[in-house]
Amino acid sequence: MSNQRRNPQQERGEKRLSQLLEAAASVMADVGYEAATMTQIAELAQASIGTLYQYFPNKEALMNALRQQYIDEMKMRWAPFTATPSKLSIKQLVDRIFDIVLDYIEKRPAYFPLLGTPRGNQRDPSGRSWLREHFAALFREKLPEMTLEESFRVANVTVQVLKGMHPLYLETSPEEKQEIVAEFKLLLMSYLKARLKA
Incomplete structure (x- = not known):
């Protein structure tokens, strides 16, 4: 049900997703889509590149979510x-x-x-x-x-x-x-x- 309390793992996942999207927005604003890289975004979000790819298979999917x-x-x-x-x-x-x-x-x-x-x-x-x-x-x-x-x-x-x-x-x-x-x-x-x- 929608009113069920989220577990800590869900909350951590949502927080991490938000951090990744914010980092993508910052990189996009600074250098544009073409120059933005998944590595830059992961570094700014203080996440491993593997973590970023767990959420988004490629830059296009990340930017579509944003x-x-x-x-x-x-x-x-x-x-x-x-x-x-x-x-x-x-x-x-x-x-x-x-x-x-x-x-x-x-x-x-x-x-x-x-x-x-x-x-x-x-x-x-x-x-x-x-x-x-x-x-x-x-x-x-x-x-x-x-x-x-x-x-x-x-x-x-x-x-x-x-x-x-x-x-x-x-x-x-x-x-x-x-x-x-x-x-x-x-x-x-x-x-x-x-x-x-x-």
Whole structure:
């Protein structure tokens, strides 16, 4: 039963899994997917390479698990927002999008790099496109006459704007971060005003 108390071995295993995923995220944020190695990840997690392979047979499986964790976390963050987009102005909509994304990438700097790599990865397509699907649904709620194809096109551009901001935001000084965000907000706001006929 789900309410059964976990035994110490289960708890140790869950703690070790969490440590491995955190180490993978840190390495991914530092060097990217291609340069990240299982050895680096194991060393950062203070685990043997054998322990890492007990949990994940290869780097792709490890990154898929991390990606799914991020998707699940983001779904929880977006859930309260999903019911309100039609009541928000474009500025409020953009502000909310940036608030959620910026808060998350401060905590999870590997989020956008992870979603985009590797190109040959045969990961679950529903996971790969979740953020685009979410934005497309928001935009159709805001403009019901928008077709599915149009909403996905606008969603794709929105995701690319956020992904484009990501490296600039992470690499710049704290003082400059606000200016970078303001520029990208202006960009997305102008675009959505035109596409959502606001």
